Amino acid sequence: MKETRLSTFQWITLVTLRMLIGWHFLYEGLAKLLKGNWSAYGFLMESKWIFADYFHALAGNANVLAVVNTLNIWGLILIGLGLIMGLFTRVAAGGGILLILLYYLCNPPFVGLFYSIPMEGHYIFVNKNLVELGALLVLIAIPSQQYAGLDRILYKLVKK
Amino acid sequence: MNEEEKSKSPGGKIDRRDFLQGLAGLPVIGAFALAALKQESYRRAARARKAAAAEGGEAPAELRIALLGVGAQGSVLLNSMLKIPGLRFQAVCDIWTEYNLKRAGNLLKKYGHEAALYEDYREMLDKEKGLDAVVIATPDFWHADHAVACLQAGLHVYCEKEMSNTLEGARRMVLAARESGKLLQIGHQRRSNPRYIFCRDLLLEQLQLIGRPVTAFGQWNRSAAPDLGWPKKYEIPASQLRRYGYDSMAQFCNWRWYRKLGGGPIVDLGSHQIDIFSWFLGVNPKSVQASGGIDYYDKSTHEWYDTVLATYEYETPAGMVRAHYKTQTTNGSLGYFEQFMGDQGTLVISESAGMGSVYREKANAPSWDEFVRKGYLTEPKLVEVKAESESDSLDVRETISPDEHRIALQFNDPYHKPHLENFFGAVRGSGKLNCPAEVGYESAVAVLKVNEAIEARKTLDFRPEEFKII
Secondary structure, three states: OOOOOOOHHHHHHHHHHHHHHHHHHHHHHHHHHHHOOOOOHHHHHOOOOOOHHHHHHHHHOHHHHHHHHHHHHHHHHHHHHHHHHOOOHHHHHHHHHHHHHHHHHHOOOOOOOOOOOOOOOOOEOEOHHHHHHHHHHHHHHOOHHHOOOHHHHHHHHHHO | OOHHHHHHOOOOOOOHHHHHHHOOHHHHHHHHHHHHHHHHHHHHHHHHHHHHHHOOOOOOOOEEEEEEOOOHHHHHHHHHHOOOOOEEEEEEEOOOHHHHHHHHHHHHHHOOOOOEEEOOHHHHHHHOOOOOEEEEOOOHHHHHHHHHHHHHOOOEEEEOOOOOOOHHHHHHHHHHHHHHOOOEEEOOHHHHOHHHHHHHHHHHHHOOOOOOEEEEEEEEEOOOOOOOOOOHHHOOOHHHHHHOOOOOHHHHHOHHHOOOOOOOHHHHHHHHHHHHHHHHHOOOOOEEEEEEEOOOOOOOOOOOOOEEEEEEEEEEOOEEEEEEEEEEOOOOOOOEEEEEEEOOEEEEEOOOOOOEEEEEOOOOOOOOHHHHHOOOEOOOOOOOOOOOOOOOOOOOOOOOOOEEEEEOOOOOOOOOHHHHHHHHHHHOOOOOOOOEHHHHHHHHHHHHHHHHHHHHOOOEEOOHHHHOOO
16 A cells, blocks of 8 residues: 655644544534434435435435434444544445435425525535535545554554 | 655655645544534524423322303413323313303313313302312403402412402402412413513523613504404303303403403503513513594494503613513514614514514624534524615615524413413422412503503503502
8 A cells, every 4th residue: 555645744744634524424413313213214305416315215215214314323423433443444434435425415405496494504515514524525535544543553563 | 857756746654744645634624523513502502402392201290270251362271281291181171061161071072081061160169079270261350359359268269360450359369369378370381481570580681682671662553353253052041141140152252452441452452561571671661641532443342452652660670671572463563572772672472482582782782602612692684774765875884783592491382371380380389470460460560550541542651569469
């Protein structure tokens, strides 16, 4: 594996970005878990654009919805832990991208689509989900876990 | 390769640097855990508060109850009472023997109560022995005779509001309660509603959430409705109706509209909410002016005002509060609620569970975050600030809309249940009545004066001694 050469400041910036995103994922998951009765139902039913039928179908079947809810909650929590601790970082970042892509495609901020779920800002094509997705791409491209994260130790143990 | 690059290369030994940088996420997880735990504790406080309202109780000694009047309102009370443990329904009395009385008797039978059925309340009071209490839900003009007779028979009484359609009748009731030493609860049931108690005692009194109160408003809007009918085969004979004070079956069914029988919508609806003005503001009104009329319905069958607007002045310790009340029986929009405005916030409360919010005046009120953390209020509702005009910019002179917080306490029982429980609790010797005769009387004085003010077409003052019975 080729070494990435960055200055300490550059490494720290990247690690900080990773932890910020991890924190966000972790609390999104934990808050839903603690709420007890959280469900993606409302969010899925709001879906618009060409994948709407697919998302509505997920929401429409109680059993499928229960699986979706569980996967989402634990996906968020595990990805968050992975990003903060720098453990299986690439897998976590990839999983994060997949989740965010689903959120984005479920309710895309496209021209002419209007939602009844209130949003805390104003978006056209680009919303905060997409920005976070872009940041995760950076984390896949540049392995901050080489500098700080459990992967650094794991890497050495495996290669020994 | 410098030192750092060496340490990152595979196959090397795990040194101190690897160890520290490898575990860089741990303090972050620690900080996260602290924050999440704290946040969760606030959420739990809110949930505990919610659950506390719903908790049940012990199995109390059985009380023997008679029902006097089981029409529409009597049925509402009966259905609430059937959810209260420790009551034995021993007798029911209603002059509509073929309809109301049979229906109530059958309902009670379904719940395992063998109640004796009576047409005449005097006969019931003569024959039924061992009764503890009577629940009266007859038309207003009967309240005084019924309540006084029951009290004199040594029974505790729960009597629907309005206490009476005349102050003379209400006065007799207060005196009978005093002389008999028995309890007389008047059915202003909001006084026992946990949401109202929460708003009054905690939000307004203890936390002074709305600051200095300045105005109050209340309304009860009802859609236009035809007169109530009745199944012809169950019609009460004219002679029997006359014996009990009614001219006709139509009058019997629609007694609320007749001057000698009831007090009209301002009394049926308004008295609940005008009672809240006095209760929340802590004083009786100083004056009232009112406008009203029979504007919509047929005057020959509707003797009381179908539309009333009344304005009260309350001299509270904090200063003058002006309170406006409106009842209209021709349009039901926006329903019924009471609203209190102070310089720091607004409280909107209704018996209807869908309403119950406080609005923080951002310009003058301190932060309410603490009350959200303690679970008194929900977090503010997201409000999108937007310009209403085409120019698409916010006018700086416009006040920002206040944050809306919902009252966190929920209440899902039948509306009358807590007030009835309060009464039965007091009968058993635990706790005081929330609306004893004297309080019901004060409320009747405040409300009945509205009809006087409409006729007089001027502001009428209350003398403080008007509210007292010596």
